[in-house]
Amino acid sequence: MKLKRPQHEAPDDAAARKALKPVVAYPPETLPTPLLDAQPEVYRQAKAEWQLVSEVLVPAREAKTFRVPAGHFFRIRSVEGPQVGDLNLWNEHELSERFFTGKTRALHGTHLSTGDRMWSNFPHLRPMATITEDTLDWYGFDSFGGSVHDVIGTRCDPYTNKLLKGDDYHYCCHSNLCRALAEHVKKPIAEIEHLVHDVLNVFMCTGFDRQTGQYFMKHTPVRPGDYLEFFAEIDLLGALSACPGGACDSEHSSDQATCHPLLVEIFKPRGRGDDPLPGWESPKVSAYEGSHGLSTST
Ligand SMILES: [Zn+2]
Numbered sequence: 256m257k258l259k260r261p262q263h264e265a266p267d268d269a270a271a272r273k274a275l276k277p278v279v280a281y282p283p284e285t286l287p288t289p290l291l292d293a294q295p296e297v298y299r300q301a302k303a304e305w306q307l308v309s310e311v312l313v314p315a316r317e318a319k320t321f322r323v324p325a326g327h328f329f330r331i332r333s334v335e336g337p338q339v340g341d342l343n344l345w346n347e348h349e350l351s352e353r354f355f356t357g358k359t360r361a362l363h364g365t366h367l368s369t370g371d372r373m374w375s376n377f378p379h380l381r382p383m384a385t386i387t388e389d390t391l392d393w394y395g396f397d398s399f400g401g402s403v404h405d406v407i408g409t410r411c412d413p414y415t416n417k418l419l420k421g422d423d424y425h426y427c428c429h430s431n432l433c434r435a436l437a438e439h440v441k442k443p444i445a446e447i448e449h450l451v452h453d454v455l456n457v458f459m460c461t462g463f464d465r466q467t468g469q470y471f472m473k474h475t476p477v478r479p480g481d482y483l484e485f486f487a488e489i490d491l492l493g494a495l496s497a498c499p500g501g502a503c504d505s506e507h508s509s510d511q512a513t514c515h516p517l518l519v520e521i522f523k524p525r526g527r528g529d530d531p532l533p534g535w536e537s538p539k540v541s542a543y544e545g546s547h548g549l550s551t552s553t
Contacts, residue, residue: 259467281362289385290535291370291486297532298387298486302328304525311495311521313340315514318431318496320439321521322347323487325537328387328522331457331495332482336515337475337502339459340495341410341428343436343452344373344383347490350440352379352540356406356453365462366402367455368392372488376452380541383491388484391458394476401462401473404483408461408470410454411498416508424508428454428496435494457483457495457517459503474504482520488538495519 266272291298305328311321315338323329331340346352355376363371368389372382389404396402412429416422432451437444458477463470500507501514524532 283362286362289370289372289382290532291385291387294534297534301524301532302387302522305522306525307520308523309521311519313495313497313517313519315497315501315516316426316431316499316510318428318435318494319519320435320492320494321519323485323491323493323521324523325487325490326524326532326535327487328484328524329487329493330388330482330484330518330520330522332518332520333458333477333479334516334518335479336513337458337477338515338517339475339477339498339500339503340457340517341432341454341498342457343432343454343494345450345492346375346379346383347492350447350450350492352376352383353450353452354383354455355380356409356455360406363406365405365407367404367406373455373485375540378541378543378545380543381538382488384485384487386483387486388482390481391476391483394460396462397460399462399471399473400465401460401471403458403460403476405456405459405461406453407463408454408456408459408472410456410496411500411507413508420508424499426499426510427508428498431496432494435496439492439494451494454496459498472500472503475502477502493519 311319313319344354352375355374359374369386369392371386373384375381375383391403394403410429411427413424413427416424433444433448436447458475460475461472497517501512
Protein backbone atom coordinates (compact mmCIF):
# COMPACT_ATOMS: atom_id res chain seq x y z
CA MET A 256 0.00 0.00 0.00
CA LYS A 257 1.22 3.48 -0.87
CA LEU A 258 1.73 5.99 1.90
CA LYS A 259 -1.13 8.41 2.01
CA ARG A 260 0.36 11.69 0.77
CA PRO A 261 -0.93 14.84 2.47
CA GLN A 262 -2.76 17.28 0.22
CA HIS A 263 -2.22 20.26 2.50
CA GLU A 264 0.90 22.21 3.46
CA ALA A 265 1.97 21.85 7.08
CA PRO A 266 1.44 25.08 9.07
CA ASP A 267 4.43 26.96 10.54
CA ASP A 268 3.81 25.56 14.00
CA ALA A 269 3.29 21.95 12.81
CA ALA A 270 6.33 20.65 14.69
CA ALA A 271 5.21 22.32 17.92
CA ARG A 272 1.71 20.90 17.58
CA LYS A 273 3.03 17.41 16.93
CA ALA A 274 5.46 17.63 19.87
CA LEU A 275 2.65 18.00 22.43
CA LYS A 276 2.77 15.05 24.79
CA PRO A 277 -0.15 12.59 24.82
CA VAL A 278 -2.04 11.69 27.97
CA VAL A 279 -3.54 8.30 28.78
CA ALA A 280 -7.23 8.60 27.90
CA TYR A 281 -8.51 6.30 30.63
CA PRO A 282 -5.94 6.13 33.46
CA PRO A 283 -6.22 2.54 34.72
CA GLU A 284 -5.72 3.67 38.33
CA THR A 285 -9.16 5.30 38.17
CA LEU A 286 -10.83 1.93 37.50
CA PRO A 287 -12.11 -0.10 40.44
CA THR A 288 -9.12 -2.08 41.71
CA PRO A 289 -9.36 -5.69 40.60
CA LEU A 290 -9.17 -8.23 43.37
CA LEU A 291 -6.22 -9.76 41.48
CA ASP A 292 -4.18 -6.62 42.24
CA ALA A 293 -5.54 -6.01 45.72
CA GLN A 294 -5.34 -9.59 46.98
CA PRO A 295 -3.38 -11.84 44.60
CA GLU A 296 -3.12 -14.47 47.34
CA VAL A 297 -6.88 -15.12 47.05
CA TYR A 298 -6.34 -16.31 43.46
CA ARG A 299 -3.18 -18.23 44.33
CA GLN A 300 -5.06 -20.08 47.04
CA ALA A 301 -8.07 -20.75 44.77
CA LYS A 302 -5.79 -22.10 42.03
CA ALA A 303 -3.76 -24.21 44.45
CA GLU A 304 -6.89 -26.13 45.42
CA TRP A 305 -8.93 -26.05 42.24
CA GLN A 306 -10.38 -28.99 40.41
CA LEU A 307 -10.61 -29.52 36.63
CA VAL A 308 -14.35 -29.96 36.03
CA SER A 309 -14.61 -30.07 32.24
CA GLU A 310 -12.67 -29.84 29.01
CA VAL A 311 -13.71 -28.86 25.51
CA LEU A 312 -11.46 -29.66 22.56
CA VAL A 313 -11.99 -27.21 19.70
CA PRO A 314 -11.12 -28.90 16.39
CA ALA A 315 -9.12 -27.00 13.76
CA ARG A 316 -11.30 -24.65 11.63
CA GLU A 317 -14.25 -25.21 13.98
CA ALA A 318 -15.70 -23.50 17.05
CA LYS A 319 -17.19 -24.90 20.25
CA THR A 320 -19.19 -23.31 23.05
CA PHE A 321 -18.47 -23.79 26.76
CA ARG A 322 -20.03 -22.62 30.03
CA VAL A 323 -18.11 -21.18 32.97
CA PRO A 324 -19.99 -20.40 36.21
CA ALA A 325 -19.08 -17.14 37.99
CA GLY A 326 -16.18 -17.75 40.36
CA HIS A 327 -14.66 -20.51 38.20
CA PHE A 328 -11.53 -20.22 36.07
CA PHE A 329 -10.90 -21.31 32.49
CA ARG A 330 -7.79 -21.76 30.42
CA ILE A 331 -7.35 -21.73 26.67
CA ARG A 332 -4.42 -24.02 26.00
CA SER A 333 -2.27 -24.61 22.94
CA VAL A 334 -2.06 -28.29 22.04
CA GLU A 335 -0.31 -30.05 19.16
CA GLY A 336 1.00 -26.93 17.41
CA PRO A 337 0.92 -23.13 17.02
CA GLN A 338 -2.68 -21.98 16.61
CA VAL A 339 -4.64 -18.82 17.29
CA GLY A 340 -8.18 -18.70 18.65
CA ASP A 341 -11.05 -16.22 18.40
CA LEU A 342 -13.00 -15.85 21.64
CA ASN A 343 -16.56 -14.60 22.18
CA LEU A 344 -18.12 -14.20 25.65
CA TRP A 345 -21.76 -13.70 26.61
CA ASN A 346 -23.71 -13.42 29.85
CA GLU A 347 -25.04 -16.98 29.94
CA HIS A 348 -28.50 -15.80 31.07
CA GLU A 349 -28.83 -12.82 28.70
CA LEU A 350 -26.93 -13.16 25.43
CA SER A 351 -27.46 -9.49 24.52
CA GLU A 352 -24.81 -8.72 27.18
CA ARG A 353 -21.55 -9.54 25.46
CA PHE A 354 -17.87 -8.72 25.29
CA PHE A 355 -17.10 -5.14 24.15
CA THR A 356 -13.67 -5.04 22.49
CA GLY A 357 -13.81 -1.29 21.78
CA LYS A 358 -14.17 -0.17 25.40
CA THR A 359 -11.85 -2.91 26.64
CA ARG A 360 -9.22 -1.62 24.17
CA ALA A 361 -9.74 1.96 25.37
CA LEU A 362 -9.42 0.93 29.01
CA HIS A 363 -6.55 -1.57 28.83
CA GLY A 364 -4.82 -1.17 25.45
CA THR A 365 -4.63 -2.96 22.10
CA HIS A 366 -3.43 -6.26 23.57
CA LEU A 367 -4.56 -7.92 26.81
CA SER A 368 -2.59 -9.79 29.46
CA THR A 369 -2.62 -10.59 33.17
CA GLY A 370 -4.72 -8.18 35.24
CA ASP A 371 -6.76 -6.87 32.29
CA ARG A 372 -10.51 -7.34 32.34
CA MET A 373 -12.92 -8.10 29.52
CA TRP A 374 -15.81 -5.59 29.72
CA SER A 375 -19.38 -6.03 28.55
CA ASN A 376 -21.33 -3.75 26.20
CA PHE A 377 -23.69 -0.89 27.07
CA PRO A 378 -25.79 -0.53 29.11
CA HIS A 379 -24.10 -3.18 31.25
CA LEU A 380 -20.38 -2.22 31.18
CA ARG A 381 -19.01 -4.54 33.82
CA PRO A 382 -16.08 -6.97 33.90
CA MET A 383 -17.12 -10.33 32.46
CA ALA A 384 -13.73 -11.96 33.02
CA THR A 385 -10.31 -11.09 34.42
CA ILE A 386 -7.13 -12.48 32.86
CA THR A 387 -5.29 -14.18 35.70
CA GLU A 388 -2.30 -15.75 33.92
CA ASP A 389 -0.62 -15.48 30.53
CA THR A 390 2.35 -17.73 29.73
CA LEU A 391 3.17 -15.43 26.77
CA ASP A 392 3.48 -12.31 28.94
CA TRP A 393 7.25 -12.35 28.32
CA TYR A 394 6.61 -11.29 24.69
CA GLY A 395 5.62 -7.69 25.42
CA PHE A 396 5.96 -5.66 22.20
CA ASP A 397 8.46 -6.68 19.49
CA SER A 398 10.48 -4.33 17.28
CA PHE A 399 7.66 -4.26 14.67
CA GLY A 400 5.16 -3.06 17.28
CA GLY A 401 3.53 -6.50 17.44
CA SER A 402 2.13 -8.11 20.57
CA VAL A 403 -0.10 -11.02 21.57
CA HIS A 404 -3.84 -11.39 22.40
CA ASP A 405 -5.28 -8.35 20.58
CA VAL A 406 -8.66 -6.68 20.75
CA ILE A 407 -8.20 -4.87 17.42
CA GLY A 408 -8.66 -7.46 14.68
CA THR A 409 -12.41 -8.19 14.89
CA ARG A 410 -12.41 -11.77 13.41
CA CYS A 411 -12.00 -13.34 9.98
CA ASP A 412 -15.34 -13.48 8.19
CA PRO A 413 -16.87 -14.60 4.88
CA TYR A 414 -18.08 -11.10 3.96
CA THR A 415 -14.61 -9.51 3.90
CA ASN A 416 -13.28 -12.62 2.19
CA LYS A 417 -15.93 -12.29 -0.53
CA LEU A 418 -15.02 -8.64 -0.94
CA LEU A 419 -11.30 -9.30 -1.28
CA LYS A 420 -11.15 -12.69 -3.01
CA GLY A 421 -14.59 -13.19 -4.53
CA ASP A 422 -15.12 -16.75 -3.26
CA ASP A 423 -17.40 -18.19 -0.59
CA TYR A 424 -15.48 -19.70 2.33
CA HIS A 425 -17.50 -21.14 5.23
CA TYR A 426 -14.88 -21.79 7.94
CA CYS A 427 -13.86 -18.26 8.91
CA CYS A 428 -14.02 -17.61 12.65
CA HIS A 429 -17.24 -15.61 12.27
CA SER A 430 -18.98 -18.54 10.55
CA ASN A 431 -17.50 -21.06 13.01
CA LEU A 432 -18.78 -18.97 15.95
CA CYS A 433 -22.21 -18.63 14.28
CA ARG A 434 -22.54 -22.41 13.81
CA ALA A 435 -21.41 -23.13 17.38
CA LEU A 436 -23.80 -20.59 18.91
CA ALA A 437 -26.72 -21.71 16.70
CA GLU A 438 -26.14 -25.29 17.83
CA HIS A 439 -25.94 -24.24 21.49
CA VAL A 440 -29.16 -22.20 21.52
CA LYS A 441 -30.87 -24.45 18.95
CA LYS A 442 -31.90 -21.56 16.70
CA PRO A 443 -31.28 -20.85 13.01
CA ILE A 444 -28.14 -18.88 12.14
CA ALA A 445 -30.26 -15.94 10.92
CA GLU A 446 -31.69 -15.50 14.42
CA ILE A 447 -28.37 -15.50 16.26
CA GLU A 448 -25.75 -14.10 13.85
CA HIS A 449 -26.10 -10.58 15.32
CA LEU A 450 -24.99 -11.94 18.72
CA VAL A 451 -21.57 -12.96 17.38
CA HIS A 452 -19.20 -10.10 18.10
CA ASP A 453 -15.64 -8.79 17.85
CA VAL A 454 -13.25 -11.16 19.56
CA LEU A 455 -10.26 -11.45 21.81
CA ASN A 456 -7.65 -12.83 19.40
CA VAL A 457 -6.09 -15.39 21.72
CA PHE A 458 -2.39 -16.15 20.95
CA MET A 459 -2.51 -14.04 17.76
CA CYS A 460 0.47 -11.71 17.21
CA THR A 461 -0.60 -8.43 15.65
CA GLY A 462 0.06 -4.73 15.49
CA PHE A 463 -0.19 -1.61 13.35
CA ASP A 464 2.49 -0.64 10.82
CA ARG A 465 4.02 2.59 12.09
CA GLN A 466 4.27 4.13 8.59
CA THR A 467 0.95 3.16 7.05
CA GLY A 468 -1.15 2.38 10.12
CA GLN A 469 -2.14 -0.93 8.55
CA TYR A 470 -3.13 -3.86 10.72
CA PHE A 471 -0.56 -6.65 10.46
CA MET A 472 -0.22 -10.20 11.74
CA LYS A 473 2.82 -12.40 12.15
CA HIS A 474 3.52 -15.99 13.21
CA THR A 475 2.25 -16.54 16.75
CA PRO A 476 4.91 -17.20 19.40
CA VAL A 477 2.60 -19.75 21.12
CA ARG A 478 3.82 -23.31 21.63
CA PRO A 479 1.98 -26.40 22.92
CA GLY A 480 1.60 -26.08 26.69
CA ASP A 481 1.14 -22.29 26.65
CA TYR A 482 -2.15 -20.99 27.99
CA LEU A 483 -4.19 -17.88 28.70
CA GLU A 484 -6.17 -18.11 31.94
CA PHE A 485 -9.35 -16.26 32.91
CA PHE A 486 -11.46 -15.83 36.05
CA ALA A 487 -15.20 -15.71 35.28
CA GLU A 488 -16.72 -12.66 36.99
CA ILE A 489 -20.27 -13.57 35.88
CA ASP A 490 -21.88 -16.77 34.58
CA LEU A 491 -20.40 -17.04 31.10
CA LEU A 492 -21.19 -18.68 27.83
CA GLY A 493 -18.03 -18.72 25.74
CA ALA A 494 -17.32 -19.73 22.16
CA LEU A 495 -13.84 -20.34 20.79
CA SER A 496 -12.90 -20.75 17.12
CA ALA A 497 -9.63 -22.39 16.06
CA CYS A 498 -8.92 -19.88 13.26
CA PRO A 499 -8.38 -21.21 9.70
CA GLY A 500 -5.32 -18.93 9.69
CA GLY A 501 -3.54 -21.44 12.00
CA ALA A 502 -0.41 -19.65 13.25
CA CYS A 503 -1.54 -16.62 11.18
CA ASP A 504 1.78 -16.07 9.39
CA SER A 505 0.46 -16.07 5.82
CA GLU A 506 -3.26 -16.08 5.15
CA HIS A 507 -6.61 -16.96 6.56
CA SER A 508 -10.09 -17.47 5.10
CA SER A 509 -8.93 -20.61 3.26
CA ASP A 510 -7.81 -24.18 3.94
CA GLN A 511 -4.18 -23.37 3.01
CA ALA A 512 -2.71 -22.83 6.50
CA THR A 513 -1.70 -25.68 8.83
CA CYS A 514 -4.18 -25.69 11.72
CA HIS A 515 -4.34 -27.33 15.13
CA PRO A 516 -7.00 -27.79 17.80
CA LEU A 517 -7.24 -25.69 20.98
CA LEU A 518 -8.24 -26.94 24.41
CA VAL A 519 -10.54 -25.14 26.86
CA GLU A 520 -10.22 -26.29 30.49
CA ILE A 521 -12.69 -25.22 33.21
CA PHE A 522 -11.61 -25.23 36.85
CA LYS A 523 -13.67 -25.00 40.03
CA PRO A 524 -11.98 -23.49 43.09
CA ARG A 525 -12.34 -25.70 46.16
CA GLY A 526 -15.26 -24.69 48.35
CA ARG A 527 -16.96 -22.73 45.55
CA GLY A 528 -20.66 -22.49 46.36
CA ASP A 529 -20.73 -22.46 50.16
CA ASP A 530 -17.50 -20.52 50.42
CA PRO A 531 -16.76 -18.35 47.37
CA LEU A 532 -13.38 -16.65 46.97
CA PRO A 533 -12.91 -14.44 50.05
CA GLY A 534 -13.44 -10.80 49.15
CA TRP A 535 -14.84 -11.48 45.67
CA GLU A 536 -18.32 -10.50 44.54
CA SER A 537 -19.75 -10.87 41.06
CA PRO A 538 -19.77 -7.30 39.62
CA LYS A 539 -23.06 -5.53 39.11
CA VAL A 540 -24.09 -3.83 35.87
CA SER A 541 -23.37 -0.11 35.44
CA ALA A 542 -25.07 2.13 38.01
CA TYR A 543 -25.73 4.86 35.40
CA GLU A 544 -29.40 5.82 35.78
CA GLY A 545 -30.06 5.42 32.06
CA SER A 546 -32.16 8.44 31.01
CA HIS A 547 -29.42 9.98 28.77
CA GLY A 548 -30.87 13.32 29.78
CA LEU A 549 -34.31 12.65 28.28
CA SER A 550 -37.02 13.42 30.77
CA THR A 551 -39.46 10.58 31.29
CA SER A 552 -42.17 12.92 32.66
CA THR A 553 -44.99 13.91 30.27
ZN1 LIG B 1 -10.04 -16.36 12.23
